[in-house]
Amino acid sequence: MSSATQVPSPKVRPPEERAARRFxxxxxxxxxxxxxxxxxxxxxxxxxxxxxxxxxLPGNSVDLLAGPYSTPEVRAQLxxxxxxxxxLIEQYTHWLGNVLRGDFGISVFNGQPVRTLIADRLxxxxxxxxxxxxxxxxxxxxxxAIAAMKRGRFFDRVARSATFLGLATPVFAFGVALVLFxxxxxxxxxxxxxxxFTADPVRNVQALVLPALALGLPLGSTICRYMRASMLEVxxxxxxxxxxxxxxxxxxxxxxxxxxxxxxxxxxxAGLQLAGMVGQSILIENVxxxxxxxxxxxxxxxxxxxxxxxxxxxLLGGVFVVMNLVVDLxxxxxxxxxxxxx
Amino acid sequence: xxxxxxxxGMLGALALTTAATLAVxxxxxxxxxxxxxxxxxxxxxxxxxxxDSQPLxxxxxxxxxxxxxxxxxxxxxxxxxxxxxxxxxLKPAVAESWKQxxxxxxxxxxxxxxxxxxxxxxxxxxxxxxxxxxxDPKTHSPYVSLYTFKDVKAVGEDKVTITLKExxxxxxHLLAQPWSAGIVSEQWTKSKSENExxxxxxxxxxxxxxxxxxxxxxxxxxxxxxxDKPKPGFDAIDxxxxxxxxxxxxxxxxxxxxxxxxxxxxxxxxxxRRGINVGPTHNVGSYWLGMNAAQGPLANEKVRxxxxxxxxxxxxxxxxxxGVGELAGIVPPADPLGxxxxxxxxxxxxxxxxxKKLLAESGAKDVKLTVALQSEIPEILPTAQLxxxxxxxxxxxxxxxxxxxxxxVGNLLSGKWNADMIQLTAALNADxxxxxxxxxxxxxxxxxxDDPKLWQMMSDAVTKAKDDAERKRMxxxxxxxVAERVYMVVPYAAPIAYDVWGPxxxxxxxxxxxxxxxLKNS
Numbered sequence: 095m096s097s098a099t100q101v102p103s104p105k106v107r108p109p110e111e112r113a114a115r116r117f118x119x120x121x122x123x124x125x126x127x128x129x130x131x132x133x134x135x136x137x138x139x140x141x142x143x144x145x146x147x148x149x150x151l152p153g154n155s156v157d158l159l160a161g162p163y164s165t166p167e168v169r170a171q172l173x174x175x176x177x178x179x180x181x182l183i184e185q186y187t188h189w190l191g192n193v194l195r196g197d198f199g200i201s202v203f204n205g206q207p208v209r210t211l212i213a214d215r216l217x218x219x220x221x222x223x224x225x226x227x228x229x230x231x232x233x234x235x236x237x238x239a240i241a242a243m244k245r246g247r248f249f250d251r252v253a254r255s256a257t258f259l260g261l262a263t264p265v266f267a268f269g270v271a272l273v274l275f276x277x278x279x280x281x282x283x284x285x286x287x288x289x290x291f292t293a294d295p296v297r298n299v300q301a302l303v304l305p306a307l308a309l310g311l312p313l314g315s316t317i318c319r320y321m322r323a324s325m326l327e328v329x330x331x332x333x334x335x336x337x338x339x340x341x342x343x344x345x346x347x348x349x350x351x352x353x354x355x356x357x358x359x360x361x362x363x364a365g366l367q368l369a370g371m372v373g374q375s376i377l378i379e380n381v382x383x384x385x386x387x388x389x390x391x392x393x394x395x396x397x398x399x400x401x402x403x404x405x406x407x408x409l410l411g412g413v414f415v416v417m418n419l420v421v422d423l424x425x426x427x428x429x430x431x432x433x434x435x436x
Numbered sequence: 437x438x439x440x441x442x443x444x445g446m447l448g449a450l451a452l453t454t455a456a457t458l459a460v461x462x463x464x465x466x467x468x469x470x471x472x473x474x475x476x477x478x479x480x481x482x483x484x485x486x487x488d489s490q491p492l493x494x495x496x497x498x499x500x501x502x503x504x505x506x507x508x509x510x511x512x513x514x515x516x517x518x519x520x521x522x523x524x525x526l527k528p529a530v531a532e533s534w535k536q537x538x539x540x541x542x543x544x545x546x547x548x549x550x551x552x553x554x555x556x557x558x559x560x561x562x563x564x565x566x567x568x569x570x571x572d573p574k575t576h577s578p579y580v581s582l583y584t585f586k587d588v589k590a591v592g593e594d595k596v597t598i599t600l601k602e603x604x605x606x607x608x609h610l611l612a613q614p615w616s617a618g619i620v621s622e623q624w625t626k627s628k629s630e631n632e633x634x635x636x637x638x639x640x641x642x643x644x645x646x647x648x649x650x651x652x653x654x655x656x657x658x659x660x661x662x663x664d665k666p667k668p669g670f671d672a673i674d675x676x677x678x679x680x681x682x683x684x685x686x687x688x689x690x691x692x693x694x695x696x697x698x699x700x701x702x703x704x705x706x707x708x709r710r711g712i713n714v715g716p717t718h719n720v721g722s723y724w725l726g727m728n729a730a731q732g733p734l735a736n737e738k739v740r741x742x743x744x745x746x747x748x749x750x751x752x753x754x755x756x757x758x759g760v761g762e763l764a765g766i767v768p769p770a771d772p773l774g775x776x777x778x779x780x781x782x783x784x785x786x787x788x789x790x791x792k793k794l795l796a797e798s799g800a801k802d803v804k805l806t807v808a809l810q811s812e813i814p815e816i817l818p819t820a821q822l823x824x825x826x827x828x829x830x831x832x833x834x835x836x837x838x839x840x841x842x843x844x845v846g847n848l849l850s851g852k853w854n855a856d857m858i859q860l861t862a863a864l865n866a867d868x869x870x871x872x873x874x875x876x877x878x879x880x881x882x883x884x885x886d887d888p889k890l891w892q893m894m895s896d897a898v899t900k901a902k903d904d905a906e907r908k909r910m911x912x913x914x915x916x917x918v919a920e921r922v923y924m925v926v927p928y929a930a931p932i933a934y935d936v937w938g939p940x941x942x943x944x945x946x947x948x949x950x951x952x953x954x955l956k957n958s
Binding site: 151152154155157158159160161162163164165166167168169171172175200203204205206211214215270273274277282284288380381382383384385389390393396397398 | 489490491492493494501502573574576577578579580581629630631632633634635649650651652676677678679680682683686687689690692812839840841842843845846848849860865870873874880881
């Protein structure tokens with residue numbers, strides 16, 4: 095099926111085409127291989143940036159740990175004991191070597207291995223991100239589709255105003271408003287007090303509802319807008335006209351033919367949002383007191399907890415690299431022209 | 437086909453979300469908690485406290501100097517002595533009695549039946565180990581410079597003697613604070629690594645650690661073997677991490693937590709209106725503006741005086757501190773050894789004409805100054821902005837720089853201030869001498885003054901004072917002396933945090949240090 099001679103637009107990539115002909119690796123492997131290599135390169139650069147940024151940040155953990163009332167001797171001793179007295183490049187290679195062996199170091203503040211800190215928090219952030227994605231799709235897709243169906247009518251205008259509001263409201267402000275609202279309407283609702291799913295599933299889901307809404311509803315606005323625009327485009331297509339002409343109602347045509355064709359860009363957006371959501375969670379985790387990666391990132395950067403801050407930055411960057419890879423993987427499936435798959 | 441699947445999937449997801457929301461809404465409010473009914477203090481039950489941060493330095497008592505760490509170790513550890521609720525009177529704690537044998541020698545008799553949380557009894561050797569550990573440089577304790585031990589010895593099973601290099605009026609007070617002299621078990625401490633001691637404890641205090649969940653929760657339970665029965669009052673106390681102040685306020689109002697601390701006066705007012713208990717106003721937060729008197733325009737005493745006379749402290753109190761502050765010196769009024777400044781303090785009376793005259797006499801032209809503030813506390817900014825405006829009226833241009841706390845402290849300690857003034861806010865310290873040592877101690881890089889008389893006064897207040905009353909008088913004199921030379925400008929002192937609590941907590945006394953040291957009485 096797939097052959098290098100069939101790669102379209104030879105004007106764009108003649109050298110690759112020639113290379114492909116010489117070694118003849120399958121185009122998908124070539125495509126994924128370059129993407130993977132690029133991902134590794136990005137992670138390596140990110141490790142330099144993470145280390146450099148954290149160490150270049152003004153202030154250091156010794157001053158914070160020893161405090162303003164410490165003596166210079168105590169601070170000097172602490173600097174030596176924490177291994178912060180050598181040249182930066184030496185510290186970096188030492189750290190990178192450990193990271194490659196899976197050792198992210200120990201937090202200078204609570205004395206726990208950074209790996210444990212992250213492993214404890216990652217499930218919480220992922221749970222929040224997935225729940226928020228579900229919320230955003232649950233409101234964005236149907237409302238976007240219906241708004242397109244009822245273009246220009248009252249429902250459409252309301253949906254568009256709501257998405258505008260959703261896009262304009264900062265996530266944390268929305269979160270605080272939800273906490274306020276919940277404490278007035280349902281004072282007994284356990285707004286705060288995160289419980290891991292494994293400890294108490296019911297409490298966990300209860301505690302998840304508000305932050306998922308706070309994070310998901312504004313993000314759903316983007317999906318709603320994409321869905322509406324995409325649906326409107328689909329309505330212009332011949333097959334929709336055919337479906338309507340052969341007796342389908344507008345709803346039937348939309349559900350049977352419209353939704354699938356319109357959802358391509360929406361899936362991409364939702365996927366990328368999932369990655370972005372890990373970043374957004376920094377704000378929401380603070381408001382709802384959820385022990386997640388976002389909260390760890392903020393506290394470790396503020397406290398100059400080098401090991402933890404570096405690991406968090408690497409992780410957040412890693413999520414983007416992986417999500418980009420996943421989206422790249424999806425492209426050849428959605429559009430077989432990409433990556434020479436035909 | 438796929439279209440149908442997706443459409444149904446979406447609808448399914450929507451239905452599921454809605455159903456889940458309704459389902460959990462139905463079973464909300466199931467969290468049970470026992471509530472006491474009597475007005476007496478000890479009555480069991482569980483208390484939930486919301487904290488803005490977890491212990492920065494872990495649970496090792498003598499490493500604690502930030503609020504977040506002090507208020508936790510105060511529940512787990514105790515010193516030989518303890519403070520009474522007036523925060524000045526000393527009471528016996530791990531020691532049953534004490535006597536001063538000579539100006540440099542103290543003898544402590546240990547209380548019988550005091551055990552650590554692991555059940556082992558407290559021995560005299562544990563006390564010796566605990567105190568020697570503070571001054572061991574390998575421990576990195578911030579309190580090392582406060583002690584002048586010559587020797588600490590166990591005399592028999594239940595007696596400990598402390599010999600000092602020179603008389604020290606602050607000693608007993610230091611021994612009465614869990615953080616500056618918490619008693620630890622020698623065997624336990626040696627068996628744990630420094631990192632393990634950050635999330636584990638083995639003190640003699642009223643509550644013991646049940647679980648440490650980093651980033652979310654610290655669970656404590658009543659220590660059944662506590663010596664001071666029937667204290668403590670609660671069976672368990674949970675400390676929940678809620679970083680955001682407005683969320684903490686909501687949680688307190690809705691009753692999902694019983695106690696927390698707030699910083700913003702507007703939140704304090706709102707909570708008062710809703711009938712929430714608010715602790716007293718302790719003006720421990722002296723608004724320090726340390727002056728770089730070593731170089732730059734502020735090396736000129738007349739310029740410094742012009743600043744002190746050129747700012748309107750009453751207006752700064754009214755607007756900058758939102759009306760809660762009071763006149764103060766470097767040692768804050770709410771420190772047990774502090775005192776408020778009076779209007780007749782040198783250079784405290786607002787006088788624009790005098791300020792302009794002083795500035796003209798100084799010979800300095802186009803005075804441009806920078807002040808570095810901590811960026812994490814937005815409440816301190818209005819005062820600086822108001823001062824900028826006030827100083828512009830006498831012809832001094834003030835530039836405000838905001839820096840993260842770590843950087844600000846780093847600059848201060850390294851001596852490379854990169855500013856003419858550094859702003860920090862006092863918090864109640866282990867000892868009043870620490871405020872002065874931070875800014876003025878002889879022979880350290882951060883110090884920007886050269887004044888042997890002040891150094892002598894500082895040393896006398898620690899070594900020569902016979903009792904607290906005399907120390908208090910000496911610190912008042914130092915406050916006045918610093919104001920006269922304008923080594924530091926202090927517009928006012930204001931509270932830095934308020935304890936606030938709901939109906940479940942009875943007979944609670946909020947102490948000035950904000951570390952809930954009297955929680956065991958509730």
